[in-house]
Amino acid sequence: MTEINVAEQAKKAQKASKPLSVLSTKEKNEALLIIAEELEQNYAFILEENEKDLALGREKEYDQAYMDRLLLTKERVFEFANGLKELVKLDDPVGEVVTEWTLDNGLHVKNQRVPLGVIGMIYEARPNVTVDATGIALKSGNAIILKGGSSALHSNKAIISIIHQALEKTSISVEAVQFIASTDREATEQLFTLKQYIDVLIPRGGGSLIETVVRKATIPVLETGVGNVHMYVDKHADLEKALAIITNAKTDRPAVCNALETVLIHKEWFAKNKDTLISIFKEFGITVHGDQEVVQAVPGAIEASEKDWAEEYLSLDLAIKLVDDVDEAINHIEQYGTKHSEAIITEDAQVAEQFLNQVDAAAVYHNASTRFTDGSALGYGAEIGISTQKLHARGPMGLPALTTTKLKISGTGQVR
Amino acid sequence: MTEINVAEQAKKAQKASKPLSVLSTKEKNEALLIIAEELEQNYAFILEENEKDLALGREKEYDQAYMDRLLLTKERVFEFANGLKELVKLDDPVGEVVTEWTLDNGLHVKNQRVPLGVIGMIYEARPNVTVDATGIALKSGNAIILKGGSSALHSNKAIISIIHQALEKTSISVEAVQFIASTDREATEQLFTLKQYIDVLIPRGGGSLIETVVRKATIPVLETGVGNVHMYVDKHADLEKALAIITNAKTDRPAVCNALETVLIHKEWFAKNKDTLISIFKEFGITVHGDQEVVQAVPGAIEASEKDWAEEYLSLDLAIKLVDDVDEAINHIEQYGTKHSEAIITEDAQVAEQFLNQVDAAAVYHNASTRFTDGSALGYGAEIGISTQKLHARGPMGLPALTTTKLKISGTGQVR
Missing domain, CATH: 3.40.309.10 (Aldehyde Dehydrogenase; Chain A, domain 2)
Incomplete structure (x- = not known):
């Protein structure tokens, strides 16, 4: 097994996030379309690798519902690609001027949306999250580090290799999409405290996964999911x-x-x-x-x-x-x-x-x-999860939830 | 020394936060004015108690800058009161409709600002934070739990007793403002994980205080301050x-x-x-x-x-x-x-x-x-700190930073 250096991957993601954060909407959309195309063209390879996960799942006697979440078909892979094409149609939140005003002293203040930077996504079985989360992150100008469930490792690795192959043909660096190819719990937990490289952690899965992330992380967490x-x-x-x-x-x-x-x-x-x-x-x-x-x-x-x-x-x-x-x-x-x-x-x-x-x-x-309560049902277009917390984003989280704001203040020599 | 039951105080704050969250702007403003008036009327008592902190500070040989931050004067107490009167003039963010739309199926969706609930404020020497943070929390419909620095304990207790005395005459429950009257580090750290009662922690002070809160808290933290x-x-x-x-x-x-x-x-x-x-x-x-x-x-x-x-x-x-x-x-x-x-x-x-x-x-x-980079200099009116993090609020945090949103969805029997 190759040594996994999670900190090194996070550092690379951060480096790649800088040019990505100022990329034009057009360039980001082109990249999404190229990824979609490559996924469609290489669906057979993805299904082959998925079969390895399914075989292991049958061995471990996972239940029917779990196996169904793990299963990929040609239709499902094409649905992933369609999801990316839908993202292309959505407005790019980056650069949006939220508010803007001029102070009495002549200072002009512009509060503008900018990408968060690097998203850490920790999720369980479903391989569709690998594509969905990557698409939403890239469209909003963010790099992403993905840590998927070990039961979908082959499927995820196959999907990531296709995404990387596609990114080679785009303005986005391959390093902007990092995948932690490890089944090791420690590799996941290393992610929790890499505060100098990662801006937010989004856990998606069962209550115990989310609780572990919240307890151990020093990086801010966007909690998703549990609904009683x-x-x-x-x-x-x-x-x-x-x-x-x-x-x-x-x-x-x-x-x-x-x-x-x-x-x-x-x-x-x-x-x-x-x-x-x-x-x-x-x-x-x-x-x-x-x-x-x-x-x-x-x-x-x-x-x-x-x-x-x-x-x-x-x-x-x-x-x-x-x-x-x-x-x-x-x-x-x-x-x-x-x-x-x-x-x-x-x-x-x-x-x-x-x-x-x-x-x-x-x-x-x-x-x-x-x-x-769902991003597409409410008209948000895409969603990276449903926030059940009160800070930053509440309810379905669309593209704006992956942005922050920056005050750009222009003057002519003003002092206080 | 009396036993401090931090969890019990947090529970009381949460209970008090419910009616406060739906209180009218008029009632909240009236309460702020009554607190301001009581602070002005009782400034002598506050200065008396402040002298005890100053005496202890002289004993411990705190430096001049520290002693100055600790020092209260009649003018400073009246400034606190003025700060509350200024808050009265600011728009109440609660109830503001951020966006609102109707779906094709006729469902009407209203995204409306609501208070966060309970704010946990952890701060160092300056007693002015006790008044400022209380005012901002109440104006935005939130209950607050204050844990001030031990060197200002007498001053803070005096200020809180006046605030409580004032709240008796208002529509806001006395329990909505809780003060952890302990110099015990453990009492502070208990606050960090009372996730069922507290919605956000705001540490204000030196880098090591903030780092401790971030590392140990399971409650979301709004980081403030350090500026290189x-x-x-x-x-x-x-x-x-x-x-x-x-x-x-x-x-x-x-x-x-x-x-x-x-x-x-x-x-x-x-x-x-x-x-x-x-x-x-x-x-x-x-x-x-x-x-x-x-x-x-x-x-x-x-x-x-x-x-x-x-x-x-x-x-x-x-x-x-x-x-x-x-x-x-x-x-x-x-x-x-x-x-x-x-x-x-x-x-x-x-x-x-x-x-x-x-x-x-x-x-x-x-x-x-x-x-x-300052709430009043940029025209925000009041600020509870300057966020240096990217989630939820960035830069000076005014009243809206202490709110979240709620989707109110009205239908006529719609199903999916």
């Missing part, structure tokens, strides 16, 4: 809307972070509509974990423990708790929520407003599915 | 502007973070203007630390070592290095700069543009003093 998503069905909720939204938010893609995990239902509304609810749960194969009253009412429901209220099931399981009013719902969300996405179903505008104002989360919904 | 500030005097620099700006940036207030530390001078310009420079250094009492050529030319100059290029003197010392061109200057700044404030003096617009584009710092200047 709630929906409060108010006394004045419309039945039809409630059913459509609950089933969509729970069953459309149960494994994603914006999927519904707990429904808090107003006691009176539940009493009136429980039969319809029960038939819907049955129809959609939803397993209910409920409080005592729910368990008594819903056939097959499992009594919920404290653990259920805090759990992100990522499956067709759903926790249900009856509440007296919106205040009880808000308090429950305050206690168990992860500040990702929270919703209220009601026809009472005043209660809706109270909920939207008082619930502390990246996205709060009135009469809509939480599945919309 | 450079000025590049180009071949085409105007002599008069250069002299005015260098002397202002170096001598106006040498101990602050936006003061000049290193001047990089184009060789030809230096050869032409060294006599004038030498007389100016003499006139202003500036001690020069220079490279070999500078030492040969400037009487009394000390030969600079590697350490000089990296040092924030905070005194009338100044490092000087001769360079061949703007590229050498930019490279030097890249190696030794702290990304705070950097300036170029030139009449060549193209070279100025290259410098402003390529130098990576919160504020870059053309033909103006770096002393303008």
Whole structure:
């Protein structure tokens, strides 16, 4: 095994980030298109290498969902390439003048967007992140250091070799995209403290990965992902809307972070509509974990423990708790929520407003599915993750989230 | 000594932050005015308690500059109160709609500013931070936990007791302003990981304080302060502007973070203007630390070592290095700069543009003093510190830096 020098790679990324930070939009777009083309032309090689990861995965008996995330097909590789072509169409945030003003003393101040510099991306199985994150980083003028999950190592290495081959034909240095080709935990952890070279770490994956990065990093972290998503069905909720939204938010893609995990239902509304609810749960194969009253009412429901209220099931399981009013719902969300996405179903505008104002989360919904917390669904174009933290960027993070600002101040000799 | 339960205080602050986050601007302003009034009325008590800190300081033989930062006078207390009255005049960032759009499916998305929640402020000697930080936090709808330096403990406790007494008469809970009344290092360090209660830590003080917070905290940190500030005097620099700006940036207030530390001078310009420079250094009492050529030319100059290029003197010392061109200057700044404030003096617009584009710092200047990197000088009204990091806020941090955003999404039953 070759020695991996993570600090050396980070240093090279930083060096490459300087010319990249002032590259024109045209040059960056051309590079993205060349990468897309090379990925399409070399899909067979990528699938070959992917097969090695799949074989190891079968040996290790990974479950079906995991294997599916690992699997690449010709269609999927072409989708990666399409993602890059979509990025080309998006506005370049770099150079945008956020604000600009002139002081009484004649100093002109321009607050302008500039790239962050070097992004450190730490992620788990899905090889699509390798392409998506590289594309978003380059479009926003940043170098990137990628550390993917070890189970996708062959696939990632193949993708990176194609990206590097493509970059040779562009104005962007090959060194602007660094891949840590190691399955070694220490190699990852070295990244956490290379503050002199890396400007931000973005962990994408399970809660324990994110927690480790936050605990050990001295580089600022953009936390993504974990969503214990709630929906409060108010006394004045419309039945039809409630059913459509609950089933969509729970069953459309149960494994994603914006999927519904707990429904808090107003006691009176539940009493009136429980039969319809029960038939819907049955129809959609939803397993209910409920409080005592729910368990008594819903056939097959499992009594919920404290653990259920805090759990992100990522499956067709759903926790249900009856509440007296919106205040009880808000308090429950305050206690168990992860500040990702929270919703209220009601026809009472005043209660809706109270909920939207008082619930502390990246996205709060009135009469809509939480599945919309997503860069493309909300019209951001591309996203490098969904921030569940409050600093820098909150909710879906598009291209501007990978920029910072710089004050450019021009004078004619002004002193203080 | 009473037991200090930092976690309990943080929990109380979080609880108090909820109603505060939705308080009207009018109520917040009224509270600020009442605090200002109580500080003015009780200045004698504050000075009495301040005398205890001063006595301890004299015992410990703190230097004159330190004692001056610790010293309160009637005028200074009234200045604190005035600062609060100035805050009242500033726009409230909370509730501001940053962007708003309607999707094709009819969903209406509003991205609105909301308070961060709970601010953890860790600072050294100056008791004015206790008032300033409290005012900025409350105006932006945040609760605050203050941990001041132990040498100002009596002064800070007195100020906090007056603030609490004032808050009793307002719509803001007394619990929204927590003070860690301990000189214990462990009490401070407990703050660093109370992620469930505190949303951001802001350390203000020396480099070692900031470094400790960054290394040990799991809560996101807004780094402030350290400024190894450079000025590049180009071949085409105007002599008069250069002299005015260098002397202002170096001598106006040498101990602050936006003061000049290193001047990089184009060789030809230096050869032409060294006599004038030498007389100016003499006139202003500036001690020069220079490279070999500078030492040969400037009487009394000390030969600079590697350490000089990296040092924030905070005194009338100044490092000087001769360079061949703007590229050498930019490279030097890249190696030794702290990304705070950097300036170029030139009449060549193209070279100025290259410098402003390529130098990576919160504020870059053309033909103006770096002393303008300051919230009030740039027209921000108030500042809680100068961020030298790239995430969330860069440069002077005014009220908006203490807010985050929330997506409020309203629908009529939309699903994905």
